Amino acid sequence: MADTRATDETSDNTGGNHSSGDGNPESREVEKIRDLKSVLVTSVLNLEELDVNLYRGTHHWVPRSRRLFGGQIVGQALVAAAKSVGDDVYVHSLHCYFVRAGDPTVAVLYQVDHIRDGRSFMVRSVRAIQHGQPILICQASFHKLQPSPLQHQFTMPMVPPPEDLLTEEQLIHLYLTKPNVPEKLRQFLNQRLANEVPIEIKPIQPQPSLRRPATEPRKLFWVRAQGHIGEGNMKLHCCVAAYISDYAFLDTAMLSLADYKAKFFASLDHSMWFHTTFRSDEWMLYECESPWAANSRGLVQGRMWRRDGVLAVSCSQEGVFRVQPVNHRNKL
Numbered sequence: 126m127a128d129t130r131a132t133d134e135t136s137d138n139t140g141g142n143h144s145s146g147d148g149n150p151e152s153r154e155v156e157k158i159r160d161l162k163s164v165l166v167t168s169v170l171n172l173e174e175l176d177v178n179l180y181r182g183t184h185h186w187v188p189r190s191r192r193l194f195g196g197q198i199v200g201q202a203l204v205a206a207a208k209s210v211g212d213d214v215y216v217h218s219l220h221c222y223f224v225r226a227g228d229p230t231v232a233v234l235y236q237v238d239h240i241r242d243g244r245s246f247m248v249r250s251v252r253a254i255q256h257g258q259p260i261l262i263c264q265a266s267f268h269k270l271q272p273s274p275l276q277h278q279f280t281m282p283m284v285p286p287p288e289d290l291l292t293e294e295q296l297i298h299l300y301l302t303k304p305n306v307p308e309k310l311r312q313f314l315n316q317r318l319a320n321e322v323p324i325e326i327k328p329i330q331p332q333p334s335l336r337r338p339a340t341e342p343r344k345l346f347w348v349r350a351q352g353h354i355g356e357g358n359m360k361l362h363c364c365v366a367a368y369i370s371d372y373a374f375l376d377t378a379m380l381s382l383a384d385y386k387a388k389f390f391a392s393l394d395h396s397m398w399f400h401t402t403f404r405s406d407e408w409m410l411y412e413c414e415s416p417w418a419a420n421s422r423g424l425v426q427g428r429m430w431r432r433d434g435v436l437a438v439s440c441s442q443e444g445v446f447r448v449q450p451v452n453h454r455n456k457l
């Protein structure tokens with residue numbers, strides 16, 4: 126299982142032709158959009174400095190739950206923490222609790238505490254605040270680069286390259302061209318299309334219908350930030366990865382249960398470990414699995430792979446799930 130190649134990349138696990146664009150007008154349109162600077166950089170993660178160690182963040186996309194997207198709060202908290210450290214240290218891990226639902230109608234304040242500045246490691250604590258109360262507490266630790274001969278990593282799963290797969294959006298368009306799509310499902314899918322989440326996803330095994338069988342709680346998809354970010358700013362790529370890592374992650378735990386839907390679900394905590402350099406605006410394979418669920422909670426673990434097979438980020442999260450049976454006759 127272990128691959129001692131670790132961070133020195135040479136091969137590409139996905140095979141296939143990796144040139145972007147296939148000459149058709151739709152692909153060219155997508156490439157044009159990709160030339161625009163990512164909204165994650167221009168707006169979502171662009172915090173306003175209010176005072177020393179105090180920042181304000183605003184929102185771009187809000188999920189259907191009408192509570193703030195957890196990835197946005199974690200990403201913004203990491204931006205605030207990273208502003209308080211020098212350019213010679215990089216975030217290597219963060220650990221957060223979502224203690225209250227975020228209110229999408231007001232901005233979020235981020236207050237940074239300097240916990241410790243050591244010789245190799247620096248630790249920061251960030252509180253995200255709305256209405257005078259914390260909605261998230263986050264500890265982030267930063268490390269100087271200290272190369273070592275101790276190196277290993279798991280091997281990236283073999284999957285088709287992103288160029289051979291359709292985006293979620295393209296899959297939905299394709300599905301909607303079919304005759305006899307139930308009205309409720311059509312409405313649901315149209316809502317998905319209206320979603321302005323600044324992330325692109327290409328599922329490895331798409332599930333086109335709401336009515337899916339119970340499966341192993343594991344899924345794989347290619348993911349990247351929408352728009353251009355560019356090389357060079359590793360701090361920023363880590364903050365964008367924090368945003369991305371919470372999207373479509375927690376529902377992995379629901380895959381083992383068919384014929385139920387989550388009446389209420391929310392992430393309780395979120396942890397990340399950053400292993401090496403990567404580009405969050407380039408395709409990364411997100412491997413998500415849930416080793417356990419019971420007692421109205423589920424644990425999910427994720428690995429983000431660079432497409433050359435290097436393990437870039439590991440994540441884990443526990444969520445609360447209140448489920449109820451789906452009445453298919455009414456829904457479809």
Ligand SMILES: CC(C)(COP(=O)(O)OP(=O)(O)OC[C@H]1O[C@@H](n2cnc3c(N)ncnc32)[C@H](O)[C@@H]1OP(=O)(O)O)[C@@H](O)C(=O)NCCC(=O)NCCSC(=O)CC(=O)O
Pocket residue numbers: 188190192193194195196223224225226227371372373374375376389390391392393445447
């Ligand atoms: C996790 C918490 C809800 C825990 O708070 P409480 O202990 O007060 O909550 P609670 O359990 O009493 O209630 C939560 C909801 O469950 C309902 N509820 C409670 N007991 C229940 C039961 N036995 N059966 C069915 N439902 C029940 C409540 O009415 C309420 O719904 P109702 O509220 O409808 O009345 C809170 O800490 C919180 O909101 N944290 C923030 C979580 C978050 O926003 N994470 C990031 C976004 S999620 C994300 O980003 C992932 C993603 O979207 O993919």
